[in-house]
Amino acid sequence: xxxxxxxxxxxxxxxxxxxxxxxxxxxxxxxxxxxxxxxxxxxxxxxxxxxxxxxxxxxxxxxxxxxxxxxxxxxxxxxxxxxxxxxxxxxxxxxxxxxxxxxxxxxxxxxxxxxxxxxxxxxxxxxxxxxxxxxxxxxxxxxxxxxxxxxxxxxxxxxxxxxxxxxxxxxxxxxxxxxxxxx
Amino acid sequence: xxxxxxxxxxxxxxxxxxxxxxxxxxxxxxxxxxxxxxxxxxxxxxxxxxxxxxxxxxxxxxxxxxxxxxxxxxxxxxxxxxxxxxxxxxxxxxxxxxxxxxxxxxxxxxxxxxxxxxxxxxxxxxxxxxxxxxxxxxxxxxxxxxxxxxxxxxxxxxxxxxxxxxxxxxxxxxxxxxxxxxxxxxx
Numbered sequence: 001x002x003x004x005x006x007x008x009x010x011x012x013x014x015x016x017x018x019x020x021x022x023x024x025x026x027x028x029x030x031x032x033x034x035x036x037x038x039x040x041x042x043x044x045x046x047x048x049x050x051x052x053x054x055x056x057x058x059x060x061x062x063x064x065x066x067x068x069x070x071x072x073x074x075x076x077x078x079x080x081x082x083x084x085x086x087x088x089x090x091x092x093x094x095x096x097x098x099x100x101x102x103x104x105x106x107x108x109x110x111x112x113x114x115x116x117x118x119x120x121x122x123x124x125x126x127x128x129x130x131x132x133x134x135x136x137x138x139x140x141x142x143x144x145x146x147x148x149x150x151x152x153x154x155x156x157x158x159x160x161x162x163x164x165x166x167x168x169x170x171x172x173x174x175x176x177x178x179x180x181x182x183x
Numbered sequence: 184x185x186x187x188x189x190x191x192x193x194x195x196x197x198x199x200x201x202x203x204x205x206x207x208x209x210x211x212x213x214x215x216x217x218x219x220x221x222x223x224x225x226x227x228x229x230x231x232x233x234x235x236x237x238x239x240x241x242x243x244x245x246x247x248x249x250x251x252x253x254x255x256x257x258x259x260x261x262x263x264x265x266x267x268x269x270x271x272x273x274x275x276x277x278x279x280x281x282x283x284x285x286x287x288x289x290x291x292x293x294x295x296x297x298x299x300x301x302x303x304x305x306x307x308x309x310x311x312x313x314x315x316x317x318x319x320x321x322x323x324x325x326x327x328x329x330x331x332x333x334x335x336x337x338x339x340x341x342x343x344x345x346x347x348x349x350x351x352x353x354x355x356x357x358x359x360x361x362x363x364x365x366x367x368x369x370x
Contacts, residue, residue, distance in 0.1 A: 023306075028341040052272075056272060076272045082239045102353065109349050120330065123331075166202070177294040181289075
C-alpha cells in the first residue's frame with residue numbers, strides 16, 4: 001500500500017500538463033505493479049468510456065487491480081494531494097508570485113516531452129497489438145494481425161480527422177473484433 | 184442555500200457528465216456557479232482555469248480547488264474537489280470490477296484485442312494533436328524526439344525524462360528572458 005501511495009504521489013507531483021502527460025507516468029508505474037501493456041491498453045479504452053479526468057480514472061483502475069477497493073480509494077485520493085497542497089499555498093501568497101514563472105518554465109519543457117512519451121506508448125501498443133512484438137527489440141515474434149491493423153487505422157483516422165465520440169469508436173472496434181472471431 | 188452544498192452539487196454533476204476531464208467541464212461550471220448561483224465572477228473563474236493548467240496535478244481538481252477555496256475557504260475547496268472526483272471514481276470502480284469479471288478467452292478476448300488496437304490509435308491520435316500545438320520550435324522537437332527514443336528503447340524511465348525536460352524548460356525560459364533584457368539594454 002505504501003508503494004501505491006508513493007507511486008501516485010510521484011505521478012501527481014510530476015504530472016504537469018494534464019491527463020495525457022500523466023499517462024506516461026502511469027504506464028511506467030503500472031508496470032511496477034505487475035500490470036501488463038495489455039491491461040494498460042484496456043485502461044485507455046475505459047478512460048474513453050467513463051466520464052472524468054484521465055488521471056482519476058487511471059488511479060482508480062490501477063489501485064483496484066493492485067489492491068482492491070482500499071487500493072482504488074487510496075490511489076485516487078493521493079493523486080489529488082498536489083492540488084490540495086499547492087493551490088491554497090498559491091492563493092495565500094498570490095501577490096508575491098503573481099506571474100508564476102517557475103511553473104510555466106517547467107511546463108515549457110514538459111509539454112513537448114509528453115508528446116514524445118505519449119507517442120512512445122502509442123507505438124509500443126501498436127507493436128504489441130498489430131505486430132505481435134512486446135517491444136521494439138523483439139523481432140522474433142513479428143507477425144502482422146490484419147484485423148487489428150485495420151481497426152487501428154480506422155480508429156486513428158476517425159478520431160484524429162473527425163473527432164468521433166470515443167465511446168462509439170470503442171464499440172465499433174469491439175464489434176469488429178467479435179465479428180472477425182466468428183468469420 | 185448552503186455554499187458547500189452548491190459547490191458539491193455543481194462539481195458532482197459536471198464531473199459525472201464530462202468526459203476526458205481537464206477543462207471540459209468549464210462551460211457547465213460557468214453556467215451554474217457564475218450565471219445561476221453568482222458565487223464567483225466570470226473573470227475569477229477564467230483566471231483560475233488558466234492557472235490550473237500550469238500547476239502540477241489533475242487539472243480538473245486544480246480548478247475545483249481554486250474555485251472552492253475562493254467561494255468558501257478550505258471546506259469549500261475540499262468539497263468541490265470531492266465533488267469533481269467522486270463520479271469518476273465511482274463509475275471507474277464499477278467499470279474495473281466488471282472488467283475483472285470478463286473471461287480472457289474466446290470471443291471476449293477477440294473483442295478485447297481489437298479494443299486494445301483502438302486504444303493504441305487513441306494514444307497516437309492524442310500524440311499527433313498535442314504535437315500540432317506543442318512542437319513549434321527546434322528545442323521542443325528535440326525534447327520530444329529524445330523522450331520518444333529513450334522511452335521506446337527502454338533506456339531512461341519516464342519520471343527522469345520529465346524532470347530533465349522540466350529543468351530544460353526552466354532554463355530555456357530564463358535564458359530567453361535574459362536575452363530579451365540584454366537586447367533592451369543595448370538599444
